[in-house]
Amino acid sequence: MNVYKPEIAELLLLVEKKYGKALRTTTDFEEFSFYLQSHSWGRISTSTLKRLWGYVNDMHTPRMQTLDLLSRFIGFDLFSTFCSYLKSSSAYNSSFFSACQVTASELVPGAEVEIGWSPNRYLRLLYKGKALFEVCEARQSKLQKGDCFETSAFLKGQPLFLPYVLRDGVRTSPFIAGRNGGLTLLNCIGHE
Structure with missing residues (x-):
């Protein structure tokens, strides 16, 4: 069971935002895998990316190494640092608000x-x-x-x-x- 599902979903959204393109096709995943490796971020296989984005049906839990690499891509040291940011950021917390x-x-x-x-x-x-x-x-x-x-x-x-x-x-x-x-x-x- 993946206890980080909401955090991973948010990570994937931010990765696509930074990359500047949604990952929806086999070609998208191949290009992104190549992009990561050619820009010295590290290597994530196309099949791992497809599983992570839900392009293929697989209940596989992603490796922390994969989540860490994607977290670094968007500016965090580790996935755990990214998760801590989500928990403390006012942009992601529920709150009461005033409205007419x-x-x-x-x-x-x-x-x-x-x-x-x-x-x-x-x-x-x-x-x-x-x-x-x-x-x-x-x-x-x-x-x-x-x-x-x-x-x-x-x-x-x-x-x-x-x-x-x-x-x-x-x-x-x-x-x-x-x-x-x-x-x-x-x-x-x-x-x-």
Whole structure:
């Protein structure tokens, strides 16, 4: 059992960021293996990289030597140093935060909520009760008048994640509003 799964996942993301390219194909792994060796980082075989990135199904636990080499590649002495950094860094820790918010529990059926996000997206929503909202007006949005969705809260400055949108009686794929920058407009009309 690999006790470092979240740490390894973060390591792989940072390796790709520093390398400047996502590793998704056999050629990508071959090139990255060659890159590491030719730039004196050390040698990691293509097959090891494929296993580590989940390109091939293998429950193999990576060697600490491999994790140490990748940690050095992104600027840490050892994988254990990288893990310590993750535990102490405020960028990776959960925390409470302040935000202007509207929660469904504070609304009464018939209340309206306005939300907006960049660039120039706007929705006016009707609260139907039980955390269900219906789109009454939509401007420059992929959501349309008549669409319905469930959410327990809107947070200004945060993206709105919806598990589905109900459109003409059919559930869509998940939807995200305000992916970059979050909701920039949040007004409530008729709440308690």
